[in-house]
Amino acid sequence: MTGTYQEKVGGNSAGNLKSFIDRIENLAEEKQAIADDIKEVYSEAKGGGFDVKQMRRLVTIRKMDRDKWREEQDTLDLYLQSLGLL
Amino acid sequence: MTGTYQEKVGGNSAGNLKSFIDRIENLAEEKQAIADDIKEVYSEAKGGGFDVKQMRRLVTIRKMDRDKWREEQDTLDLYLQSLGLL
Amino acid sequence: MTGTYQEKVGGNSAGNLKSFIDRIENLAEEKQAIADDIKEVYSEAKGGGFDVKQMRRLVTIRKMDRDKWREEQDTLDLYLQSLGLL
Amino acid sequence: MTGTYQEKVGGNSAGNLKSFIDRIENLAEEKQAIADDIKEVYSEAKGGGFDVKQMRRLVTIRKMDRDKWREEQDTLDLYLQSLGLL
DNA sequence: ACCGAAGTTGTATCAC
DNA sequence: GTGATACAACTTCGGT
Numbered sequence: 001m002t003g004t005y006q007e008k009v010g011g012n013s014a015g016n017l018k019s020f021i022d023r024i025e026n027l028a029e030e031k032q033a034i035a036d037d038i039k040e041v042y043s044e045a046k047g048g049g050f051d052v053k054q055m056r057r058l059v060t061i062r063k064m065d066r067d068k069w070r071e072e073q074d075t076l077d078l079y080l081q082s083l084g085l086l
Numbered sequence: 087m088t089g090t091y092q093e094k095v096g097g098n099s100a101g102n103l104k105s106f107i108d109r110i111e112n113l114a115e116e117k118q119a120i121a122d123d124i125k126e127v128y129s130e131a132k133g134g135g136f137d138v139k140q141m142r143r144l145v146t147i148r149k150m151d152r153d154k155w156r157e158e159q160d161t162l163d164l165y166l167q168s169l170g171l172l
Numbered sequence: 173m174t175g176t177y178q179e180k181v182g183g184n185s186a187g188n189l190k191s192f193i194d195r196i197e198n199l200a201e202e203k204q205a206i207a208d209d210i211k212e213v214y215s216e217a218k219g220g221g222f223d224v225k226q227m228r229r230l231v232t233i234r235k236m237d238r239d240k241w242r243e244e245q246d247t248l249d250l251y252l253q254s255l256g257l258l
Numbered sequence: 259m260t261g262t263y264q265e266k267v268g269g270n271s272a273g274n275l276k277s278f279i280d281r282i283e284n285l286a287e288e289k290q291a292i293a294d295d296i297k298e299v300y301s302e303a304k305g306g307g308f309d310v311k312q313m314r315r316l317v318t319i320r321k322m323d324r325d326k327w328r329e330e331q332d333t334l335d336l337y338l339q340s341l342g343l344l
Numbered sequence: 345a346c347c348g349a350a351g352t353t354g355t356a357t358c359a360c
Numbered sequence: 361g362t363g364a365t366a367c368a369a370c371t372t373c374g375g376t
Binding site for chain 2: 309311312315318319322323325326329330332333336337340
């Protein structure tokens with residue numbers, strides 16, 4: 001077994017805490033790096049003449065369960081109608 | 087009119103669009119995987135008796151410190167530049 | 173005339189700066205208060221059974237110039253088609 | 259099915275929806291007015307020879323300080339609570 | 345399962 | 361027009 005009771009909740013807990021925090025912060029950094037990559041791809045696409053805003057909507061729609069999308073559209077249409085905007 | 091068909095769909099057509107979207111979706115997947123890893127670390131820590139909410143606060147505050155420090159450095163640089171010292 | 177050169181950029185400039193900052197921070201506070209009021213109205217509506225997300229979309233559409241809205245929809249449709257999603 | 263017509267449009271119908279939307283849009287207008295005021299103050303300051311970008315930094319940092327202080331207070335409270343001292 | 349809070353993502357504004 | 365910054369919206373998460 002790796003890790004006694006003492007190590008887990010005893011006098012060593014601060015050390016353990018630091019290790020957890022470190023791991024989290026490192027992962028957070030990696031995550032940010034990927035987020036930056038994504039931004040870069042959008043930039044590239046923009047440079048190629050694409051409309052970034054609509055591309056984002058496209059990605060959202062694809063990620064979204066298709067039925068759910070339709071359902072939300074229906075509700076919106078209902079509201080638009082009820083205000084005489086459709 | 088703001089934006090022709092050509093401008094909106096990109097001079098290189100739909101194939102390119104698909105390729106951009108694919109790259110974005112792949113990166114998004116990697117990013118999500120890391121997000122999941124982070125959750126896992128929090129879970130582990132929780133299992134070790136730590137309070138997740140407080141750990142998140144800790145991470146937030148440490149990040150704020152870093153950001154604040156960075157902002158202050160940037161401001162300093164601006165001052166130095168404006169005095170021709172940088 | 174109110175405000176000499178001295179007052180504006182000379183020894184008094186720090187005092188003026190503080191006054192500007194104070195005004196800004198006060199206004200920011202008021203702004204936040206109103207933002208909170210808005211959230212409250214949405215909450216109320218939610219309590220009445222309305223779908224908050226779609227209400228927000230509705231407000232966005234009404235604020236947006238109608239032609240612009242149509243234009244954006246068209247671009248999105250184009251992209252959806254080019255990926256065979258429509 | 260997730261959400262009936264009744265649930266989505268609210269038991270009290272379109273009249274209520276319009277009333278909610280109106281309240282929101284009025285508040286939004288007030289909010290915008292204050293945002294404009296803030297911009298005006300920055301403009302004024304700029305006219306007085308101040309560097310707007312640096313002023314914004316200043317406001318940001320002061321806000322960060324306040325937020326950080328608040329976070330720390332909250333964390334302290336959590337600790338106190340968890341020890342049954344609050 | 346819900347609710348409030350927190351964090352993340354997306355949009356609009358502004359200075360350059 | 362572009363990049364940075366600030367603002368607002370949406371999603372997620374932990375707690376109840």
